Amino acid sequence: MPKIFTVLALAAGAGLLAATGASAQAVTVLGGGMARQCSDAALSGESDLRFEEVCTTALAVEMLDLKDRAGTYVNRGVLKLRRREFASAQFDFNRAVELKPDLGEAYVNRGAALVGARRYAEGLADINKALELGVQEPEKAYYNRALAYEGLDNMKAAYFDYQKAVELKPDWEMPRQELARFTVERR
Template structure:
């Protein structure tokens, strides 16, 4: 018995829903924490991006918080569609904290935003390997990449995994509604 999976609808529908971004919590007060709150809170206004830049330029941050602030600024840039700029932030974060999975997953999301689906997979897989606070977002992003590569079966299973990990999240459920599964 062979299972086939096909997506009903175009990948453009999935990309309009956007990739999922994984922000990093930075505590201790100040601009870096406000930057973290903005990234976690779903903000996209450029003023929050500037807040992150100001934190990086003027606050004393340990390596983890500096890398986290770079990830958070990158997330804000992702939301604004400035993918190359976001990628530079994620690259810097990886150099500072090579064990921070969120930096890799978000760099993968930037590749997806640029329709460089194959390029996104090693980063997303590395982020999953390292561990994440919100792995469902990585599975969702990897599903988007697989759809871009026209691998509907892998996309389906990753959307399923994302929904299994975070059942209250509507985005993977909405994507799964486009699929039909048949047994042959």
């Protein structure tokens, strides 16, 4: 007979820290100029409005190919996402998807924005699409998907995705902290 196990999260709803704990994925934009500065800011964890202004100016005045334009929208959205401006960030991720529908980072970040806005099912669909397309940092996609699953009260799926995030990046503390809240009972 197969083993059945139950996964319980301590502090019910604690995983709904999605609004504060979603993890963003920036896109590297090559070349010089403001689009590169925007990329560097997003990749280094910045969220300051002045970097968003650099991204906005890059989109307005720089001659960017489709990939870099979409990447710059993703990066500007990442800066907004870090400030929990979910609707505004989602606008940028939507624009990136329109420009480059095969850019996984646009979907995973749009999914994170939706999860942050507590629209878990919609966020889950985008994060699944991102994993299907492939992303540079899949551990962040699994972490965000775990937040979505937890928001949908699917603790077993959340637990396994937190585990996958730790497996992919063992030194990343955020999913480890989430896993510490879980108790697994084998039957």
